[in-house]
Amino acid sequence: MTTAIEVRGLRKDFPVRDKGLFAPRTLKRAVDGLDLDIPRGRVTGLLGLNGAGKTTTIKILATLLRPSAGTVRVDGLDAVGDARAVRRRINLIAGGERMVYTRMTGRENLWYFGQLYDVPKAELRRRTGELLDLVGLSDAADTMVERYSRGMTQRLAIARGLINRPDYLLLDEPTLGLDAPIARDLRRVVADLAAHDGTGVLLTSHYLAEVEELCGHVYVISAGRHLAQGSPAALKAATGSHRTVRLTVTDPTERTRAAADAFGATRENLPDGGELITLRHPDDMAGPLTAAVVEAGGSIGGLEIAEASLEDAILTLAERGEAGLTTHGPARGGSADTTSATTGSRTEARSPDRTTAGTAGTEGTAGTVQTVVDAADTAGAHGGGR
Numbered sequence: 232m233t234t235a236i237e238v239r240g241l242r243k244d245f246p247v248r249d250k251g252l253f254a255p256r257t258l259k260r261a262v263d264g265l266d267l268d269i270p271r272g273r274v275t276g277l278l279g280l281n282g283a284g285k286t287t288t289i290k291i292l293a294t295l296l297r298p299s300a301g302t303v304r305v306d307g308l309d310a311v312g313d314a315r316a317v318r319r320r321i322n323l324i325a326g327g328e329r330m331v332y333t334r335m336t337g338r339e340n341l342w343y344f345g346q347l348y349d350v351p352k353a354e355l356r357r358r359t360g361e362l363l364d365l366v367g368l369s370d371a372a373d374t375m376v377e378r379y380s381r382g383m384t385q386r387l388a389i390a391r392g393l394i395n396r397p398d399y400l401l402l403d404e405p406t407l408g409l410d411a412p413i414a415r416d417l418r419r420v421v422a423d424l425a426a427h428d429g430t431g432v433l434l435t436s437h438y439l440a441e442v443e444e445l446c447g448h449v450y451v452i453s454a455g456r457h458l459a460q461g462s463p464a465a466l467k468a469a470t471g472s473h474r475t476v477r478l479t480v481t482d483p484t485e486r487t488r489a490a491a492d493a494f495g496a497t498r499e500n501l502p503d504g505g506e507l508i509t510l511r512h513p514d515d516m517a518g519p520l521t522a523a524v525v526e527a528g529g530s531i532g533g534l535e536i537a538e539a540s541l542e543d544a545i546l547t548l549a550e551r552g553e554a555g556l557t558t559h560g561p562a563r564g565g566s567a568d569t570t571s572a573t574t575g576s577r578t579e580a581r582s583p584d585r586t587t588a589g590t591a592g593t594e595g596t597a598g599t600v601q602t603v604v605d606a607a608d609t610a611g612a613h614g615g616g617r
């Protein structure tokens with residue numbers, strides 16, 4: 232049996248009425264043939280611009296929505312046919328959505344949801360206390376949730392999402408609106424769950440730093456379609472996003488210049504007689520470059536490192552995807568990681584006003600980029616969802 236969430240050919244069409252009550256209904260395709268693998272013990276990211284289909288996908292995985300086509304298997308169980316069994320294995324934390332009962336206290340909520348998940352009573356009592364503590368709600372445990380602030384309600388929703396120690400945790404913008412310390416604690420808990428308990432986590436977040444910190448692998452989608460996947464480093468490299476190292480050498484010589492040139496860096500004279508060496512590279516080259524210049528007898532006057540932006544990478548990928556652009560070719564850098572990108576032929580106007588990233592750790596390698604244009608999907612309507 233495979234221990235992973237396996238998504239194959241997932242589609243979701245929503246019936247919509249474009250103009251007025253009596254207009255015929257059409258189908259809005261929110262998810263369009265997605266394949267995803269969410270293994271245990273790893274945080275996988277799902278990124279895309281607004282409306283890319285992230286929340287819809289997560290809701291289907293959480294069994295809250297039925298897919299129009301395709302399959303979702305959780306440890307081999309079908310998310311539609313075996314929805315009850317699947318529900319015991321997964322839990323969802325969605326920022327900005329009310330997922331708790333306001334007419335109950337925080338403790339009662341956790342007790343209630345724990346019972347729904349058949350958590351044994353003694354364990355439930357212990358976990359309720361631990362989780363209330365974790366999310367900083369111990370003092371408000373016996374207060375009705377309707378009297379909680381938004382942040383408190385969100386913290387309770389996090390505790391609720393962890394009450395059954397899920398095998399798979401689906402996180403849809405989990406830190407939205409949270410105070411920084413609580414958001415940091417949540418990230419620590421999530422990393423811990425994946426690393427030590429073997430929990431499989433799927434994360435969408437607009438905080439790309441959060442994605443880079445947590446995720447080992449990320450899928451980028453646009454208009455419900457797969458655009459690319461890989462580690463954040465590979466995605467950045469694939470889109471030409473590089474770290475920039477700026478090294479000031481106070482006493483440049485032929486030897487220091489040769490050392491810089493060996494890295495493919497550019498050099499620029501400074502008014503004070505020094506030299507500015509600039510190197511753009513997918514890997515962290517600050518250490519090796521500095522060491523080489525010092526070894527060549529140079530003195531370092533300053534060092535500045537600008538991180539490549541994952542946001543740029545996602546925007547670039549989305550723009551390429553929406554333009555139906557085709558590129559083939561190797562990315563620069565190492566080969567320890569692979570990014571594959573698929574651009575759909577569908578084009579749809581969408582403003583790249585926000586990015587969501589989910590991604591991998593910090594493997595400092597570029598990868599191979601394969602971009603393939605799919606045949607236009609002219610398939611008609613699929614059965615509407617709920």
Ligand SMILES: Nc1ncnc2c1ncn2[C@@H]1O[C@H](COP(=O)(O)OP(=O)(O)OP(=O)(O)O)[C@@H](O)[C@H]1O
Binds near residue numbers: 260279280282288
């Ligand atoms: N119930 C619904 N009925 C009709 N269309 C819907 C429905 N839910 C979502 N959509 C549409 O499906 C598409 C995908 O929406 P979804 O919420 O999954 O995107 P998202 O990637 O989570 O976006 P965001 O980053 O803004 O949260 C959007 O065009 C959205 O308008």
